[in-house]
Amino acid sequence: MAHILIVEARFYDHLNDMLLAGARAAIEAAGHSHETVTVPGALEVPGAIALASDTDRFDAFVALGVVIRGETYHFEIVSNESARGIMALTLDGLAIGNGILTTETEAQAIVRADPAQLDKGAGAAQAALTMLALRDRLG
Numbered sequence: 001m002a003h004i005l006i007v008e009a010r011f012y013d014h015l016n017d018m019l020l021a022g023a024r025a026a027i028e029a030a031g032h033s034h035e036t037v038t039v040p041g042a043l044e045v046p047g048a049i050a051l052a053s054d055t056d057r058f059d060a061f062v063a064l065g066v067v068i069r070g071e072t073y074h075f076e077i078v079s080n081e082s083a084r085g086i087m088a089l090t091l092d093g094l095a096i097g098n099g100i101l102t103t104e105t106e107a108q109a110i111v112r113a114d115p116a117q118l119d120k121g122a123g124a125a126q127a128a129l130t131m132l133a134l135r136d137r138l139g
């Protein structure tokens with residue numbers, strides 16, 4: 001059994017609740033345990049995963065959050081830099097599923113977060129578990 005850390009950027013409560021429900025259900029369905037830490041926004045997610053990985057308590061990580069385009073260049077900074085940070089950690093060898101949605105509208109985010117629709121939280125959890133299995137096989 002693996003122990004998975006979910007790092008959620010709680011910027012939109014109602015959307016995060018759906019992503020979390022999907023991710024937790026997928027991890028439990030696969031027979032693994034999990035815990036969750038919350039950070040303010042997507043930009044803090046890579047740092048939180050890096051801190052947690054130093055503890056050696058977690059086998060894999062799931063990043064959850066929602067970035068919705070506003071009026072300024074901030075959207076690009078938050079979307080691209082959070083993904084860049086997560087990718088850097090992935091290339092360092094961590095098993096991470098990236099479930100940070102980056103959308104133009106709230107309606108797009110709802111469709112993707114809702115476990116009854118696209119269920120991207122579950123998708124990110126399954127990606128993390130797939131990468132963990134691959135690392136165990138190849139490592």
Ligand SMILES: Nc1c(NC[C@H](O)[C@H](O)[C@H](O)CO)[nH]c(=O)[nH]c1=O
Nearest residue numbers: 009011040041042043065066067068
């Ligand atoms: N606008 C969104 C943010 N912005 C906040 C940043 O992620 C960060 O917390 C702040 O700049 C302090 O370092 N975060 C999201 O997750 N979603 C957004 O739409």
Ligand SMILES: CC(=O)[C@@H](O)COP(=O)(O)O
Nearest residue numbers: 068069070071072074075
């Ligand atoms: C991520 C964003 O673009 C948004 O939350 C920030 O909005 P704005 O650019 O209108 O300040």
